[in-house]
Structure formats: structure tokens, C-alpha cells
Amino acid sequence: GGPAGLSCAYFLRMNGHAVTIFDAMPELGGMLMYGIPEYRLPKEVLKKEIDMILSMGVEVKTNTKIGCDIALEDIKKEYDAVIVAIGAWKSTKMNIPGEDFEGVYGGIDFLRNVAMSGVLHDSREKIVSTLGVGKRVAVVGGGNTAMDACRTAVRIGADEVYTLYRRTREEMPADPVEVEEAMEEGVVFKFLSNPLEIIGEDGKVKRIKVQKMKLGEPDASGRRSPVPIEGAFEELEVDAVIIAIGQSIDIEGFESLQTTRKRTIIADENTFMTSMEGVFACGDVTNAGPDIAIAAIGEAQKAAFSVHKYLGGEIDHIYGNIKEYDFYSKRELTPEDVREIFKDREIEYRPDIDIVEADIRRKNFKEFVPIYTEEEAQKEAMRCLECGCMDYFECKLIDYANKYGVAPERFEGDVHNRRKPSTHPHIVRDPDKCILCGLCVRLCEEVRGITALGLVGRGFDTIVEPEMRKVLEETECDSCGLCVSACPTGALVERQSLIKAVPLNERYIISTCGLCSKACGIKAAVYGNRVVRVLPALDTRNADVLCRKGRFMYIDVLSSNRLKSAYINDTECDVDKACGYIIEEIRKNTGKKVVFVSAGYTNELVDKVLVFADAIGAEVVSGALGQKQSEDNTAFFGVNEFGLRMKGIKAFEDAASLKEEIEKGDVSVLVSFGDPLDGISLDNVEFKAFMSLYMPKHEGVNAVLPDSSYFEINGTFTRKSEDGTVEDRKANACIRPIGGVDSSEILDILCGKVCG
Ligand code: SF4
Ligand code: SF4
Ligand code: SF4
Missing domain, CATH: 3.50.50.60 (FAD/NAD(P)-binding domain)
Incomplete structure (x- = not known):
């Protein structure tokens, strides 16, 4: 354990x-x-x-x-x-006379006794008598266990603590900071001192005799060997000796x-x-x-x-072989190489930490290195050089290297250093990882009909470059991301939307893009409660390529500006309270009521909006219905254009006089579910409430409820294909709602309150 x-x-x-x-x-x-x-x-x-x-x-x-x-x-x-x-x-013994006296401890036995004695919160006097180490303690050894032992001896109340080490400080295997801090806490280091004998009286430790040493020739470990100085001895009066020279x-x-x-x-x-x-x-x-x-x-x-x-039956005999756990290849880098590779970065040093003063920390066992504040921790994490390959979890080259037990040493040779900072908003290129498979070039040309990428040069110097050696964003590239999906290595990867780009072990959820009526199948890559990439679903539902919007607009849809709470007249409150307030105000109002519903809502949400609208006696329209979004006029702006139409919902632009009525003040209550209502003045509407992903831009909104995007809800969108076939496409919640409660639950609360 x-x-x-x-x-x-x-x-x-x-x-x-x-x-x-x-x-x-x-x-x-x-x-x-x-x-x-x-x-x-x-x-x-x-x-x-x-x-x-x-x-x-x-x-x-x-x-x-x-x-x-x-x-x-x-x-x-x-x-x-x-x-x-x-x-x-087991603590290793020194095999010198006197090791059996009372008061002689092994290093790890001593530390274990302290940990088990429950002394951490007792008075120092009680500790000294409980553990019986006395006031003068000699610790033998130069490793980290010796440092733990001498610093623990200080903390349990010993007045004099010596550390005896047969070489000098330079040869000590202990972490230098441990040695430094032990010295600050009052531990006396006696270097070039090798214990010869522990001298006792009445069965108890009394003194320790040490042989003074000098450094001789280096031994097998490369450290200079300690050599006794003839006739040079020292005796120290001690109550306890802790031998911390090793474990077995x-x-x-x-x-x-x-x-x-x-x-x-x-x-x-x-x-x-x-x-x-x-x-x-x-x-x-x-x-x-x-x-x-x-x-x-x-x-x-x-x-x-x-x-x-x-x-699993893959090793069935003694010393059976399995392949290496993980393939990795490494480059030996000199400090100069590192400086050259990261020459575009500013040097950020680790922040200084104010540790507790030695005089205070030596009197207790409290942790004395303060933990970072959230801000400091973030600052420290920002120093990360992002040197890991973003493709680590997907790289086919690693898969094959693992599968076939590739030894990287066999393929050593010249390496390129052609990486340049990438400026494309969504694609990061690293030509040094390219294996010249040509997939990106062919897909861009043969599938997309764009020739944004090409193979340039010959032999070892061949490189994939944007057309005419321009920067990628200045080519015809429309950011479909197809080349990135196809690239088997980390040579073409997607720019991460996180503050720091790190390889993520993602999980995937198949769903439907909610950004236009084509309703393409998507595979959302999720890490924690974040969507970190959106890929084509590669199923039977048309989408082996997504458009730039479908591929990259998730960053805006899930931005940090999203509403995370409800509001009543600009004051934050919980969803239930805001729903209660909306219903109360609507009940009081006898004027004309209008409900807007987004064409991006699932069928299930729309049904709930219709129940709500019916209960308050409101006319229902949709702002985005009928708005074409694609240049070829094949797609509508609302993913559920056809679902809403099949439910008989009118497009706002077809409700001829409604805009005028709203602007004149003939509409007293307006509730918008997911429609931003840009381009209409709502100044004369008496009561207005929004369910919205972001804070509405209109002035004087009385109540706001947080909405859920297509990544946060379950449901269906109705799609009509070019041949007229109508089918439902499933949206699966990929992450928990950013607003805490999903829009379906909020509609249930509203319907419950208005009908109850
Ligand atoms: S993102 Fe699409 S258009 Fe741009 S280079 Fe890659 S395949 Fe070509
Ligand atoms: S798909 Fe990747 S590895 Fe293959 S040629 Fe293009 S950049 Fe190089
Ligand atoms: S925006 Fe439309 S075309 Fe683009 S990926 Fe989404 S559903 Fe497909």
C-alpha cells in the first residue's frame, strides 16, 4: 500500500x-x-x-x-x-561497535516512530521524553533520509543535532535545498567525519567516536573517496545516534x-x-x-x-516478452539547442516563494513552503513551453512504432529544423514531423478542389508548403480542417482553443452540428467538461468534411462570455427565482404577448416552448426561420428550419405587421427563446424576457435565463435533404450545461409554474 x-x-x-x-x-x-x-x-x-x-x-x-x-x-x-x-x-547498519545501545536508531525506523507516535501536535518537552532521543542527536549519512532525520530531530526538540558525513558537502547525495534548509534550522554538519564506534554507559548511548577523513582519488561512482587521516579522531557527547546510510x-x-x-x-x-x-x-x-x-x-x-x-492472456510464461510499454524517441539537446529552439520565447523565471523563517519552522511540523494562490499557480503553469506534440494521442506513427517495436536508434541521421511560428488561426504546421505521405496535398486538391498545399523540393529537402510559398491563410484554404484530420503525424494539427496547448486524451461524442440546416454529423472531442475539437463524424450522415463554421465555431459557441446564471433586471439570481418572476409579471399583464423561438432549438425544446406560449396566450414566431446562410442557397441559418416549419411556426419576416406592433408598443410581453432579435427595437415593449447564450444586447431586459447550445442538450433536429427526404438527426449532450441547468429543464420549470 x-x-x-x-x-x-x-x-x-x-x-x-x-x-x-x-x-x-x-x-x-x-x-x-x-x-x-x-x-x-x-x-x-x-x-x-x-x-x-x-x-x-x-x-x-x-x-x-x-x-x-x-x-x-x-x-x-x-x-x-x-x-x-x-x-x-530496513535501515542499513554500519556494523561498528555500539550499534545495539539504547538510543541508536535506523534512519527510517526513527522517521516511522515519529510518524506513528502521534507527537506532531504535542509539546516539544513531551516529544523528547516520548521518543527518548534526548537533547543531543548525531545523524549519520548524507542522503535525503539523513536530512529528513536531522530536520525531524530538530523539530521534536533536540537542542544539538549533528550530521556526520564522510565526504564533503559537494559529494552529498541529498538534495542541496534540503542541506541548505537543514543548516538554516541549526543542524551542525560535520563533513569528512566517519563514525568508528558508539560508546555507551549502562546500555545507553553516551558518545560517538569519529575518524576524521580527507578526500582521495575518485571511486567507481566518480566521487572522490574518503581516506582516514591517521590519528585524527573526534568524540561527540550525544544522547542518540540515527544511522541513515541506506535502506534494504x-x-x-x-x-x-x-x-x-x-x-x-x-x-x-x-x-x-x-x-x-x-x-x-x-x-x-x-x-x-x-x-x-x-x-x-x-x-x-x-x-x-x-x-x-x-x-488478458498475453503473457503466459515466466519472463514472457511484451513489447516496450511506449515508444518514444528523444533528442539530446544542449542548453544552446534549447535556447535556439525557444528563441522566440521570453524567459520567465519561477516566482520566488517566501518560505517560513527557519526559527519558526524548526519548532513545528507544519508545511513551510506556502502553496501557490490560484493566480500564482496559473502564472507558473503559463511558463510551460508547450513542447509536447499535440498529436501524441492520435499519431499513427507512434501507433505503428509501438505495434512493430520500432527502435528509434536504428533510424538516426540528419534532422531538419524548419519549424516556423504558425499564424493560421486554426492550423499549426510543423514540417519537421512530416513523413511526406502526401495525404494533405491530395485531399485538399482532389476532395476539396482547392490546391492550398503542395510538395516542394526534392529528396530529403522535400517539404509540404502552402501554394506559392505563401502563408496558409493567404491561400485559397477555407479552413475545412480536412488536411489536419488526414495527417498521420503532428505535422498538421489543429490550434487548440485552450490557453496552453497540451496533448489531451480526449473522449468522443457523436452528435449533430447545430449551425445550419445541413445538420452535419460531428464527433465532438471532449476533455473534462470542455469541447476541445469538433471533427466530422465520418458516419453515413454526409459529413466527411465540415465547413469552417462547423469545425471551429465551437470556440465562440462555448466562449467564456456565456451566461452562467439567471438575471432579474440586471441582478444575478437563481433560475427558479427568475422563472417565478417571469410568470408573475406575465400574469399581471393583459396586453398582447409574443413568443420567439430559435430555429436552432431541438424539436423537443420547441414543443415545450409551444406549451408555454399556449399557456400564456402568446403568438409564436421565429426570427431566423427562412434565412438562407449558404452562398449556394442550400442551407438555412437555423439547423431545425424544417422541424419548426413542420410544427406550423411562422417566420418573423412573414408576420407582416408584427415588427411594427412591437416597435410601436402594441406588444406588451415578449419572451424570446434563443432568438437574439437583432435589428428590432424593443424599447416600447413593457415586459421582455430572454433565454439566451449571451447577455442580450437590448436595453431594459427584465429577465434573462441561461440557454444551452447544441453541445449541451439531447434532442432531435429535422433535416430535409436536397432530394426532399425528411429525417431526424440526433443531438447528444457532449458536456454539462455551462449555465448549470439545461434549457429543457428551464422550460419545464416555466411550464410547471405557468400551468400549475
Ligand atoms: S484546411 Fe482544407 S482547404 Fe485548407 S489546406 Fe487543409 S484541406 Fe486545404
Ligand atoms: S499529411 Fe502530414 S505527414 Fe502527410 S504530407 Fe501532409 S503534412 Fe506531411
Ligand atoms: S455549419 Fe452547416 S455545413 Fe457547416 S458543418 Fe455545420 S451543419 Fe455542416
């Missing part, structure tokens, strides 16, 4: 497998819970993350140690696959698995399967041994994938 085990559970649940976690400790989290001090990772934050994983339906058996409470073989009999992710919980594996209970000489479990590098079929291992317990938590999490993702394959 540590970082590796929990991550395996997460990824296996994502693939639909039932998962049980066995953990020896009372709480899940492993080293993150018991090894990382509270001031670096608050338990509350960790618990929230664990709860998120458990809420996916993971069974948990804590206080269950394999080999003591249950045998590995028994678990294996009961489950189809087992992952061993027990971590490395407690292999008890797993003896049936093959291990390395370091007693870590051998796991296949590709499949993560151990020497026992069906038993996998990942994280600190395997092969090279302990590493940082994120390395264990990364391995866990791959191990879970391997187990998923195993359970």
Missing part, C-alpha cells in the same frame, strides 16, 4: 480489474506516510489522494504482514495475479522468489514478472533497490500494464 502498490491498484482499477491491497502497516501510504516527514508531505494531503484511489473500489487489508499473517502462496492461490510492492523498510529489503515471507545478491527481488525489466509465474514485483523491492517515490510510481504504471496484459 505504498506509492508503488497504490499506483498499481489505481491503474489496474482503471482497466477494470478487482484489486485487494495487503499492507503490514495500520495505514496505507508506505514510505510516503511513514517515511516522509509531515512538513514535506502533510498526511491530510496524502490521505485525500489515497481516498481517491480507494473510492475506485479497491479492497484493503491493513495490519496484514505477508509471511506472518498470510503466506504469499495462499494469496497466489486466491488471486489471478500478485504484485509485490513491499518497499525497502525485509525479504521475510518472500523467500520463494529469486533475489539478487543485494537481496532485492528479481523482476523482469519488461514484464515485471518474478521467478514465480503470476507474481510480479515493482518499486524499491526489485532489482536495483530503493529509489525515489516517483520512480516507484512510474514502475507501478508499467507493472500494472503488464499485469493487465497477463490477465
Whole structure:
């Protein structure tokens, strides 16, 4: 149940497998819970993350140690696959005299004791006596565990804390910031000091004797070796010694698995399967041994994938081969390369963070690096260079490379550097990713009859360029996006509408474009509650190409200016209150009433509008009905032109005297459902209410309700094709309504109130 085990559970649940976690400790989290001090990772934050994983339906058996409470073989009999992710919980000993005295602790044992002692909120005096580490503490080691131990010793009340390290500060493996902060908190670093003996009295630690060292020749790791200085010793009076020089594996209970000489479990590098079929291992317990938590999490993702394959019958023998988890190719870049690639960007430095003063933070376990405010977090995220390939989730080249196990090293050679900033509003070109398949050029010419793109040059220097080497937006290109859809790589991609362009793992919803009466089939690419692209549905419903409007106008339809609330006389209120107000005002008014309904409404919404209009005794018209939008006169502006006509709704332009009546003030109540009513003066209308995507432009509107676009509702549009065939096309809600309540529900509320 540590970082590796929990991550395996997460990824296996994502693939639909039932998962049980066995953990020896009372709480899940492993080293993150018991090894990382509270001031670096608050338990509350960790618990929230664990709860998120458990809420996916993971069974948990804590206080269950394999080999003591249950045998590995028994678990294996009961489950189809087992992952061993027990971590490395044993502190490495120094093997010097005196390590058995009371007051000598292993680094991770000490940190675990602190985490489990409940001392985090106690007084410092109580902490010192509870944990019995005394006032003077020596920590041996130069890694991050040693830093955690010495800084924890400071926080639990030790007056003098020494860190003993046999090399110098430059060779310390600990994160430099940890060393810096430990020094600020008062930890005394004794470099070139190697413990020789722990000296005790009455069974308790009294002193530690250290050999003074100097640096000699570099060893195998490249670091200069410490060499004893003859006759140079030092003795420090201490109450406790914490030995934090490394971690090892407690292999008890797993003896049936093959291990390395370091007693870590051998796991296949590709499949993560151990020497026992069906038993996998990942994280600190395997092969090279302990590493940082994120390395264990990364391995866990791959191990879970391997187990998923195993359970699907794709690995059926010990050390069976599966293909590499993911193909990737990388370019080794020097800092100069990076500067050249991003030379058009301004350098933005990470904002300085004011951390809590050392004198204050050393007295408690509170997190001392403040979390970003929303604004700071956004600013920090804006520093992203957007270097990822936008086509990551769709690139055919990656698919094939994965499928056929392509090794990128085999194809090394010259590379182009021909990318230029793209200025086209919707299409981003990166010629360096082009494989010269020619699809974009042929589709533009043969399907669209436009020759906006062409292949220019010869051999290795061939490049796809806009016609006459113009910029794309100055060619005949009408932004249909067909070339982008066809491009198998990231050479032609759609410009993202997000503030930062990042590759998104989208889900797709088939629906109908609501922007004209052609009612083309669309495939909305959705991420979270955002439509991030609109593609042709590629089904039997005519649309293998969308027009620019259908393809890119979703950005305006779903813009941040959309109404997210209801209003009464410019004051924000909830939808129910605004509906109540509308009905009350209409009831009071005995004058002529008119209801407008949008030709972009579904049949189901129109039916509800008709019920409402009937109940208040209003005439119903539609502003956009009959308005042609395409140059070839084959399409009407309203997607449901024919649906409205079949329901007998009149076009506003055919209701001869109505405009005049409205402008003269002969109409007392006007309610518009989705019609903006541009070009009419409503100044003399006594009461006017709108259901609208945006705030209406008219002055003095009494009530406004938020409307839903064709991306936010379910329903049907009636379409008439050129041969006269009439058919219904389905709109499927792709995202939750931006206004919180969809227009169908709002109409139900209005109808309920007026009829009730
Ligand atoms: S967007 Fe359409 S018109 Fe423009 S280059 Fe691509 S295929 Fe041609
Ligand atoms: S479709 Fe993409 S990869 Fe193929 S030629 Fe065009 S830009 Fe290059
Ligand atoms: S606006 Fe009309 S033609 Fe364009 S994609 Fe939408 S339905 Fe098709």
C-alpha cells in the first residue's frame, strides 16, 4: 500500500480489474506516510489522494504482514495475479561497535516512530521524553533520509543535532535545498567525519567516536573517496545516534522468489514478472533497490500494464516478452539547442516563494513552503513551453512504432529544423514531423478542389508548403480542417482553443452540428467538461468534411462570455427565482404577448416552448426561420428550419405587421427563446424576457435565463435533404450545461409554474 502498490491498484482499477491491497502497516501510504516527514508531505494531503484511489473500489487489508499473517502462496492461490510492492523498510547498519545501545536508531525506523507516535501536535518537552532521543542527536549519512532525520530531530526538540558525513558537502547525495534548509534550522554538519564506534554507559548511548577523513582519488561512482587521516579522531557527547546510510529489503515471507545478491527481488525489466509465474514485483523491492517515490510510481504504471496484459492472456510464461510499454524517441539537446529552439520565447523565471523563517519552522511540523494562490499557480503553469506534440494521442506513427517495436536508434541521421511560428488561426504546421505521405496535398486538391498545399523540393529537402510559398491563410484554404484530420503525424494539427496547448486524451461524442440546416454529423472531442475539437463524424450522415463554421465555431459557441446564471433586471439570481418572476409579471399583464423561438432549438425544446406560449396566450414566431446562410442557397441559418416549419411556426419576416406592433408598443410581453432579435427595437415593449447564450444586447431586459447550445442538450433536429427526404438527426449532450441547468429543464420549470 505504498506509492508503488497504490499506483498499481489505481491503474489496474482503471482497466477494470478487482484489486485487494495487503499492507503490514495500520495505514496505507508506505514510505510516503511513514517515511516522509509531515512538513514535506502533510498526511491530510496524502490521505485525500489515497481516498481517491480507494473510492475506485479497491479492497484493503491493513495490519496484514505477508509471511506472518498470510503466506504469499495462499494469496497466489486466491488471486489471478500478485504484485509485490513491499518497499525497502530496513535501515542499513554500519556494523561498528555500539550499534545495539539504547538510543541508536535506523534512519527510517526513527522517521516511522515519529510518524506513528502521534507527537506532531504535542509539546516539544513531551516529544523528547516520548521518543527518548534526548537533547543531543548525531545523524549519520548524507542522503535525503539523513536530512529528513536531522530536520525531524530538530523539530521534536533536540537542542544539538549533528550530521556526520564522510565526504564533503559537494559529494552529498541529498538534495542541496534540503542541506541548505537543514543548516538554516541549526543542524551542525560535520563533513569528512566517519563514525568508528558508539560508546555507551549502562546500555545507553553516551558518545560517538569519529575518524576524521580527507578526500582521495575518485571511486567507481566518480566521487572522490574518503581516506582516514591517521590519528585524527573526534568524540561527540550525544544522547542518540540515527544511522541513515541506506535502506534494504525485509525479504521475510518472500523467500520463494529469486533475489539478487543485494537481496532485492528479481523482476523482469519488461514484464515485471518474478521467478514465480503470476507474481510480479515493482518499486524499491526489485532489482536495483530503493529509489525515489516517483520512480516507484512510474514502475507501478508499467507493472500494472503488464499485469493487465497477463490477465488478458498475453503473457503466459515466466519472463514472457511484451513489447516496450511506449515508444518514444528523444533528442539530446544542449542548453544552446534549447535556447535556439525557444528563441522566440521570453524567459520567465519561477516566482520566488517566501518560505517560513527557519526559527519558526524548526519548532513545528507544519508545511513551510506556502502553496501557490490560484493566480500564482496559473502564472507558473503559463511558463510551460508547450513542447509536447499535440498529436501524441492520435499519431499513427507512434501507433505503428509501438505495434512493430520500432527502435528509434536504428533510424538516426540528419534532422531538419524548419519549424516556423504558425499564424493560421486554426492550423499549426510543423514540417519537421512530416513523413511526406502526401495525404494533405491530395485531399485538399482532389476532395476539396482547392490546391492550398503542395510538395516542394526534392529528396530529403522535400517539404509540404502552402501554394506559392505563401502563408496558409493567404491561400485559397477555407479552413475545412480536412488536411489536419488526414495527417498521420503532428505535422498538421489543429490550434487548440485552450490557453496552453497540451496533448489531451480526449473522449468522443457523436452528435449533430447545430449551425445550419445541413445538420452535419460531428464527433465532438471532449476533455473534462470542455469541447476541445469538433471533427466530422465520418458516419453515413454526409459529413466527411465540415465547413469552417462547423469545425471551429465551437470556440465562440462555448466562449467564456456565456451566461452562467439567471438575471432579474440586471441582478444575478437563481433560475427558479427568475422563472417565478417571469410568470408573475406575465400574469399581471393583459396586453398582447409574443413568443420567439430559435430555429436552432431541438424539436423537443420547441414543443415545450409551444406549451408555454399556449399557456400564456402568446403568438409564436421565429426570427431566423427562412434565412438562407449558404452562398449556394442550400442551407438555412437555423439547423431545425424544417422541424419548426413542420410544427406550423411562422417566420418573423412573414408576420407582416408584427415588427411594427412591437416597435410601436402594441406588444406588451415578449419572451424570446434563443432568438437574439437583432435589428428590432424593443424599447416600447413593457415586459421582455430572454433565454439566451449571451447577455442580450437590448436595453431594459427584465429577465434573462441561461440557454444551452447544441453541445449541451439531447434532442432531435429535422433535416430535409436536397432530394426532399425528411429525417431526424440526433443531438447528444457532449458536456454539462455551462449555465448549470439545461434549457429543457428551464422550460419545464416555466411550464410547471405557468400551468400549475
Ligand atoms: S484546411 Fe482544407 S482547404 Fe485548407 S489546406 Fe487543409 S484541406 Fe486545404
Ligand atoms: S499529411 Fe502530414 S505527414 Fe502527410 S504530407 Fe501532409 S503534412 Fe506531411
Ligand atoms: S455549419 Fe452547416 S455545413 Fe457547416 S458543418 Fe455545420 S451543419 Fe455542416
